[in-house]
Amino acid sequence: MKSFGIVVVLLILVGTTLGSTLVIKGSNTVYPVAQLWAEAYKEINPDVEISIEGAGSSTGIKALFNGQTDIANSSRWIKTSEIEQMNQDGKYFIPFIVAYDGIAIVVNKSLGIENITVQQLYDIYSGKVTTWNQIDSSLPKVRIVPMSRDNASGTFEYFVEHVMKGEKLAPQ
Structure with missing residues (x-):
């Protein structure tokens, strides 16, 4: 099965300050890695609270659109229609490939x-x-x-x- 990139979609955050809560939602695939990143980030920024929820890539991207998360983890590329919706709302994103994932087909x-x-x-x-x-x-x-x-x-x-x-x- 062809591999695909795991993408972390970031909303450009203007004015995020120390002492605030960083909210991350999205891919269950990325969730365990995001937890490790959060722990490492908190070591150098102990005043920042980080909330992480794995609820699916689409859920994370929708939460990003609705202003309910700061970072959307996704195991798929953001769709053209989603980019257009964000841009119409005056929002822009920065995608980062952080890993590659694969799909395993399992039979008895x-x-x-x-x-x-x-x-x-x-x-x-x-x-x-x-x-x-x-x-x-x-x-x-x-x-x-x-x-x-x-x-x-x-x-x-x-x-x-x-x-x-x-x-x-x-x-x-």
Whole structure:
């Protein structure tokens, strides 16, 4: 699976002073790393309180738009429509790639599947394929139970964009 950048989207903060609270919301993927950054930052700036919430990339970006957070962690790029909305509101952002992330597709080891194609994933998540023997006739006729991330997740959005070609996942 192709990797994608984890992006921390920052609103340009004018007037943030020592002694204030820095609010960070967004990606659950970035959350553990953001906690480490916060601890390191507090060592050199002990008067700054830092509040971190992992609630999904889209949630963080929306909170940034609404003035509910200072920093939005995201495991996806900010969308053109989101940039336009911010600019219309007179707000600008600075994206920083802080890491690269990947998506792992996991299947039950007992099936003996070594590889799965993006097309096969599309067929599974679109509902076109519902049993393993539809993927490979040597596999058992066992129901496939697709799992996915929360739809506010940047990882979920990446999967929908790149695997599902923008189409919705079939109801599970």
